[in-house]
Amino acid sequence: MSWAAILYRLLGRPMLREPGRTLLTVFAVSLGVAVVAAIDLAGDAAAGSFRSSMESLTGEASYEVSAVGGLDEQVDGKLVSLPYDVAFSPRVEGYAVTQPEGRTVPVFGLDLLGDATLQRAAESEPVEFHMDELASDTSIWAGSGLGVKTGETLRLQINDQTRDYTVRGVLEAGGFHGVQVENVVLFDIAAGQRALDKLGRLDRVQVTTPEDDDRDWEAILREALPPGVDVRRVGTASEENRKMLGAFRWNLRVLSYLSLLVGAFLIYNTVAVSVVRRRSEIGVLRALGATRNQVRWAFLAEAAVFGCAGTILGLVLGRVMAEGAVDLMALTVRTLYVTSAPGAIELTPARLATAACGGIRRGAACGLAAGERSCARIAERGDGSRTARV
């Protein structure tokens, strides 16, 4: 007869005999795990696409010209008139929601005739432009991930306007330079400005300088720009945004840990109550020859069971809750930090293992603490009638 069998008789059977209490405890623990898992999963999904959307179509640009609230498009005119062999790529950015799927996708308005970016993005299938297509407000080029073909219609909601757009070309999955473009929608810049309600405005201008020319391009560009317009190396803004986003996610994560704390307290409380309820049983076990460690391990095992069951259920619940949380988080991320679209929620084996270890560890720690604290108070006398210390 193994110790596990004894544990089952002493602890497993009471759990099965009181399913209401057992389920309530497991559910309470799982809620804590679920909230943390949901926040983590949703945070990843909400911020995960940030990278692709911010870096999409950056190409080989070295610098980025931008300003708070966007740029006047005349800035691009000034830059183009500079007497240097430098390429400028003005762009507008935003988001659209596909109808009726409700999927949020990044939208870019680029100078498709003057910008080689699109050709690079669609290098496996060169895109041909026709002036009448470019001039049309309803022409778009869509990523292959959107599941549309050339010539088909895609209904998009941009800001408060819903319209049908004609797909003039499909951007292949994989994109270029490892940057995913399969979920992107492109407009010619003029059409993009109208669609995004940014007439006369630009969000940024990408600047590509000659590789073998090591002049101080940042200073040169800054001199040509009006006050309030900034020049930065490409990626600087992304990095800052990433840091802000990281801080935001930490904030949420710490808040979610509160629920974990509540879950841990529930395990602690459950085991403590269990110890108190069984004080006479503990006394009997000690009188019958159970060591202090055997009693301690029994309560540790009980807490671990609650921790395990709560973690497993919590991960399932967390996955479900993440579905609801991701849109809310993405909205916050978009509003306060960067333009981004939620990506897929990924419950990876590594995340599962981490959460499982964490849940069990918390359960065990709480069980040990409660068992230790409570056992120390328990009368060793079998009937619990008098406190006697052995």
Added chain:
Amino acid sequence: MALIEISQVVKEYQDRDTAVRALDGVSLEVEAGEFVSLVGRSGCGKTTLLNLAGAMDFPTFGVVRLDGQSTTGLGDGELTRIRREKVGFVFQFFQLLPTLTAAENVELPLQLAGERDVRKRALERLALVELDGLADRYPHQLSGGQMQRVAIARAIVHKPKLLLADEPIGNLDSASADVVMRLLRRVADELGAAILMATHSLEAAKITDTLIRLRDGRIEERRPVAA
């Protein structure tokens, strides 16, 4: 050599700022196979004496020797081993574990000691207390008398040298109490275990070998019980 030797034992409990003396200079020897009853009013020190004899507690002063070994200064592991091998407990309220069947309750001390194939011995002990047909019943399916007999079977399953019984019939009707007392008598006679029994019942004490009357933590009277 006596199985239990208690020499000039004082036991004090701390009640807030006041020290309460539960036992005051008690000396006592119990031989193997001797059935001793401890009688006296509530609070006179009967249970404290049982605790000390069963290595459940330490004396404040004095020495308690169980089978020649002093319990003072022993660690938790050693005390547990003594209880596991040499002592059996019977309680007033039976203290059977409610989630275990009668047979499982009886075999528990053996399992805790790490022994295997214990069911046969548990059933033998249940047969000794004439409950072999109720091995698979849970405590709530047994009467008070039956529960106490299961508790006795559990207390003697590992053949202890000392059986401590704290008011074993205090919660039983007279018919069940008679059965339990006769059973304890058999344990002392057939297994050779020394029994130290705390009781309020002078009627029950008549079946024992020796009667010890405690009063205010001291032994007031010790005398053999007339057959």
